[in-house]
Amino acid sequence: MKISEDRKRENRNQIIRAAVDAMTEKGFKGATMREIARAAGLGDATIYNYFPTKEAIVYAYYEDRLEEGAERLRTIPDLHTYGLREQLQTYFETLLEQYLPDREFVAGTFGTVTFSLTSDYQYLRPLRLRFFHVVKDMFEAAVTAGEIPEQAFQELTCQCLWDYFIGLVHYWIRDRSEQFQNTTVLIDKSLDLAIGFIRADLLNKALDMASFLFRHHVIARLDVFQDRMDLFRGQREGMQRGKRPDTGGEDGRQHSEE
Numbered sequence: 001m002k003i004s005e006d007r008k009r010e011n012r013n014q015i016i017r018a019a020v021d022a023m024t025e026k027g028f029k030g031a032t033m034r035e036i037a038r039a040a041g042l043g044d045a046t047i048y049n050y051f052p053t054k055e056a057i058v059y060a061y062y063e064d065r066l067e068e069g070a071e072r073l074r075t076i077p078d079l080h081t082y083g084l085r086e087q088l089q090t091y092f093e094t095l096l097e098q099y100l101p102d103r104e105f106v107a108g109t110f111g112t113v114t115f116s117l118t119s120d121y122q123y124l125r126p127l128r129l130r131f132f133h134v135v136k137d138m139f140e141a142a143v144t145a146g147e148i149p150e151q152a153f154q155e156l157t158c159q160c161l162w163d164y165f166i167g168l169v170h171y172w173i174r175d176r177s178e179q180f181q182n183t184t185v186l187i188d189k190s191l192d193l194a195i196g197f198i199r200a201d202l203l204n205k206a207l208d209m210a211s212f213l214f215r216h217h218v219i220a221r222l223d224v225f226q227d228r229m230d231l232f233r234g235q236r237e238g239m240q241r242g243k244r245p246d247t248g249g250e251d252g253r254q255h256s257e258e
Contacts, residue, residue: 012050014040016064019057024105028054028112058109059123061102066130069095073134084142085195089187091134092165096172096183107173114166131165132158149201157198164190 003011018039022031033054037047051057072094073079079087099106113124135158142148151157168190172183 015050016061020102020105063126065098070134084147085191087138110169131162135161148198
C-alpha cells in the first residue's frame with residue numbers, strides 16, 4: 001500500500017527519535033535496528049526502506065539539526081542587522097541549544113560522525129554542505145556591507161569554521177560549568193580572535209607572501225638544481241663516451257696476440 005509523503009516524513013522522524021532514545025540507553029553498539037523499528041512502530045524490515053544502517057540514522061539526526069538551525073536563523077527578523085561575529089555566535093549557540101535535549105546521545109555519537117572514515121563520507125558530506133551554505137551566506141553579507149574584505153579563500157575559511165564548530169561541540173560535551181558558562185566564554189573569546197583575523201585579511205596576506213616566496217625563491221632554487229643535474233648528466237655522458245669498449249673473451253685475446 002502506497003503511503004503519503006507526510007506519512008513517510010513522520011515515519012522517518014519516528015525512526016530517528018527511537019534511535020536517539022535506544023542509543024542513549026544502550027549505546028550505539030547496544031541498540032539494534034530491530035528494536036529501533038519496533039519502538040518507531042514499524043516492521044522489522046520496513047526500517048530499511050528509510051535507512052540502510054544505524055550509522056545512516058545518526059547522520060540523519062545531525063543533518064536535521066543543521067537544517068533546523070538554519071530555519072531558526074531565518075525566523076529572526078533583524079538577523080540582517082547583526083554583524084558577522086553576532087551571526088556566527090547566534091548560529092553556533094542555536095545548534096548547541098538544539099543538541100541540549102539529546103546531550104547524552106550527542107556525547108556518544110558526535111565524535112564518530114565528525115571523525116568519519118572515508119567510507120562514511122557520503123553521509124558526512126551533506127552535513128558539511130549545509131553548514132557551509134549558512135556560513136557562506138553570512139560571509140557574503142559581511143563583504144557586501146563592507147565589514148570584511150573579499151574572501152579569496154572563502155572555502156578554506158568555511159572549512160576552518162567547520163573544524164572550529166566540531167571542537168566547540170566537543171568542548172560543550174565536557175563542559176560541567178553552570179549553564180555551560182565556560183562554553184559561552186569560549187565562544188566569545190574565540191570568535192573575537194577569529195573575526196579580528198578575518199578583518200585583518202591575514203589569511204590572504206599570508207598566502208600572498210607564501211606565493212611570493214615560492215615563485216621567487218623555491219622555483220629559483222629548482223632552476224639551479226635543474227642546471228646542476230644537466231651538468232652532471234653531461235659529465236657522466238662524456239665519461240661514458242671516453243671509456244674503451246670491453247673486448248674480453250677469446251676473440252679479444254686472439255686479436256691481442258695477433
